[in-house]
Amino acid sequence: MNFSRRLSKLYKYRRLCTDAKTVTSVPKVNLELPQPEYDIDYLCNVDNKQDIAENIKQRKGIGDIDKVHRLLETSASRELLNIELEKIPNQTDPRILDYCKDGKVLNTCGSMPTFDFKPQEFEDLAKQLDLVRRENLGQLSGTRSYMLIGDLADLEEALVHYTLGHLISRNFRVISVPDILPLEIIKRCGMIVEGTRTQIYHLDSGHGHGQSLSGTAEMAIAAKLAGARLSLEHLPLKYAAVSRCYRAEGSNVAAERGLYRVHQFTKVEMFVCCQPDQSSELLNELLSIEEELFSSLEIHFKVIDMSPHDLGPSAYRKMDIEGWMPGRKMFGELSSCSNCTDYQSRRLGIKYETADNRLEHVHTLNGTACAIPRMLIALCETHQTERGNIRIPEKLLSLMNGQPIIQKQRLAPMRFTKYKPTVQ
Structure with a gap:
């Protein structure tokens, strides 16, 4: 009996199959979060x-x-x-109050790459080399989705391992976090969870009450520390996490096409808890880590101190790094780092014991060490060759088995079926 006939026979026996209709209720998640302590x-x-x-x-x-x-x-x-x-945003660093809407460029690192040929965009390079699938993925994940193929998938893993190795050398503790979080945690961390501006994917009530997909590992780490009483000797506390990030945002801006803005991506995140008088210095440390990582991969970028208009509710100050994308002929945001002072710790009850035995709220900071899709765009466009191949940066060679060049993939063809949603 062939496979399709055996499968049809199996489905006749309903007792062997899961019937979703038998699930009558999902237990409510009981959160025991501290009461917020606003200033x-x-x-x-x-x-x-x-x-x-x-x-x-x-x-x-x-x-x-x-x-x-x-x-x-x-x-x-x-x-x-x-x-x-809870709707009142964090205070703003006085140093940025007079910035124009575009912020202030603090530094430009590396030199803009030059080519004796017309550089291609990432999407064209990836298509020619069979590195990415974006079309006809409706039956898998809908629009703004992608699949990395062959060497590009290996490059993603290399970037993650390289970044984590760098963070471990800077005394970050690696932690694995969940991708499903209670909505209350996300709200207390400062993300907008309701209305037209929300970026949050809410899970259907059949999968749990008040549950959502996480937009960044920052929120899960903050949730882990909710109600914590940290010893002074353990500060600053530095965490690094690799997670999938889910964003419901969309865009019709041409510059944000392709992998630049997607609904799901891999990111290496930094999260820090510290004494209040340490947070300004530690923000500079997070920025220096990002600069070291991107410089070592030979990416040309600029550092922007963002204006108040571009700060999320939790941020006191935020720095963005925009990398040069030669094929697109534009700078695109690669990462950011933020000082949230006591905004999150007051909402989640994260405190430390001072030298005179008082309990005070810590300051929290976060920073993106590597966001894969945009890093791939900047990296591949910067290191492309005249033949349309991609050179591997020296720092990643050992993590790519010494392979110096990404060429056209020799993979079995993948057949995709066009997805046509059923009209109810």
């Missing part, structure tokens, strides 16, 4: 009201400090007050 002394002080309102205005206008004070005047419940307090 009431600052936020509810009338003398600070104007400064907070101006900060909200510069930070995309999310939050209403007037409503907070109205609730105080009417002796509203703490629950209602907390709902409004």
Whole structure:
């Protein structure tokens, strides 16, 4: 009996198959998170009201400090007050308040690569060398998806291992994190979880109440530390994690085509907890790590101190690194690092014991050490050859079995079926 006939016979026996209709309920996730401890002394002080309102205005206008004070005047419940307090963004580093909307370029690293031929875009290189599949993936994962093939998949692994090795040498502790998180964790970390601007993939209630796909490992690490009481001797605490990141964002901007903006990608993330007086210095350390990594891979990039307009709710200050993409003839964001001060620790109860035995909130920081899709674009376009091949940077050779060049893949052909959604 051939395979298809045996499979048809198997499906006749319903007791051997899982029937989704038999699943009647999913247990509710019970979160035991600490109560948020907002900086009431600052936020509810009338003398600070104007400064907070101006900060909200510069930070995309999310939050209403007037409503907070109205609730105080009417002796509203703490629950209602907390709902409004959680919307107020972090304070902003005074050094960036006067920046224009595009921020300030702090540094330019490396030299712009030159070619004696017209450099191609990543998508064209990858297609010619059979390195990526993006068409007809509807039956797998829908639009803005991709599959890395052969040597390019190996290059992804090499980048991850190279980055982790560098972080371990800088005393980061590697941690493996889940990709499914309670929505409450994501909210407390500062991501917008509702409305048209949300980037979050919410899971159907049949898979758990209030569960979502994680947008970055930062949130899972922060959740791991919720309610923690850290010893002074353990600070600064540095974590590194490799995870899949899920973003529901879309874009019709031509410059963000291809792998530049996708719904799922691999990322190596840095996360730090520290004493408040260490966070400014540690932000510079995270930035220097990113600069070392990208410089060692011979990528030309610039460092931008971002304006208040480009800060998320949790960030006090944020630096972006934009790498040169020769085929696209543009700088594209490769990574960022942020100082979130006590925004996240107040919402998740992450504290440390001071030298005089007081409990204070830590400062948290995060930074992208390697986001695979955009790194591949910058790397492959920078190191392309006139024949349309891709040269492997010296630092990655040992992780690619000494292979110096990526050429056209010799792989068995892959057949894809066009996906046609059923009209209900």
